Amino acid sequence: MGMKELFGLPDETKEKNVHSKPHRKTGYLSKIEAVPLFESLGIINAHILDEARAFTDLMWPNGNPAICRTIHSAAKMLQELERVVRKMIFQYLGVGDYYDSNIKNSDNVFRVLKYKAPRSDESDIGLPPHTDKSILTILYQDMNGLEFLSKEGQWLQTQPGTFTVLAGEAQMAWSNGRIHAPTHRVIMRGGKDRYSYAIFATPNDGATVEIPKELIDKDRPLQFRSFNTWISSSTCMTILIWIILSKYTQA
Numbered sequence: 001m002g003m004k005e006l007f008g009l010p011d012e013t014k015e016k017n018v019h020s021k022p023h024r025k026t027g028y029l030s031k032i033e034a035v036p037l038f039e040s041l042g043i044i045n046a047h048i049l050d051e052a053r054a055f056t057d058l059m060w061p062n063g064n065p066a067i068c069r070t071i072h073s074a075a076k077m078l079q080e081l082e083r084v085v086r087k088m089i090f091q092y093l094g095v096g097d098y099y100d101s102n103i104k105n106s107d108n109v110f111r112v113l114k115y116k117a118p119r120s121d122e123s124d125i126g127l128p129p130h131t132d133k134s135i136l137t138i139l140y141q142d143m144n145g146l147e148f149l150s151k152e153g154q155w156l157q158t159q160p161g162t163f164t165v166l167a168g169e170a171q172m173a174w175s176n177g178r179i180h181a182p183t184h185r186v187i188m189r190g191g192k193d194r195y196s197y198a199i200f201a202t203p204n205d206g207a208t209v210e211i212p213k214e215l216i217d218k219d220r221p222l223q224f225r226s227f228n229t230w231i232s233s234s235t236c237m238t239i240l241i242w243i244i245l246s247k248y249t250q251a
């Protein structure tokens with residue numbers, strides 16, 4: 001998707017991608033001491049053509065219609081997929097009536113990410129273990145490296161050329177702990193630069209994440225008591241999403 005061309009721009013150009021909401025992981029992230037291999041550019045609502053164009057016009061003063069089209073269509077596809085998955089989750093939890101207002105109170109950040117191949121004296125950690133703050137993240141990787149921590153404490157690899165859906169902390173909180181936000185990391189193997197892109201659906205600034213009353217009862221009061229109380233149902237959910245998604249992406 002023109003990632004090499006994009007990341008090949010001078011740093012001063014990429015640094016122009018500043019956003020007024022730095023906490024939203026937009027803007028240009030690079031030269032972070034803890035993650036020296038990592039570099040990323042984020043665009044809010046890139047599924048809207050004008051937003052994608054504003055970004056490419058900033059990077060290329062004479063415009064770059066080809067990359068603009070690619071970013072826009074990738075972001076649109078991921079945004080649509082994210083809504084399908086979010087709807088499935090709401091239906092699965094029996095709270096479909098909340099879907100429309102939940103969508104209204106959220107937007108998304110599209111990010112392109114690059115990890116440079118580590119030198120022999122550098123660590124192979126692309127991104128250390130973390131959970132996302134998002135509602136849902138959908139991620140595409142061109143080569144492997146993304147790994148998930150299973151509840152048995154093992155790191156599970158994901159396949160290159162596939163889409164991965166993961167729930168973030170906003171979804172975990174909203175579902176009153178029913179949906180698990182998995183810990184994941186990126187490990188660089190194979191001596192080549194790695195590129196990925198992702199959409200992060202997030203609650204709008206200022207929107208309160210209201211936990212549906214249907215998801216609160218005496219067995220599951222409004223707080224996170226322990227991960228163990230909900231890990232098995234969330235594992236089922238993860239598997240369900242994987243099955244449905246693999247069908248969706250083959251279509």
Ligand SMILES: O=C(O)CCC(=O)C(=O)O
Binds near residue numbers: 127
């Ligand atoms: O590049 C990847 O595969 C993972 C990125 C990621 O986990 C993140 O940006 O939160």
Ligand SMILES: [Fe+2]
Binds near residue numbers: 130131132184
């Ligand atoms: Fe992540």
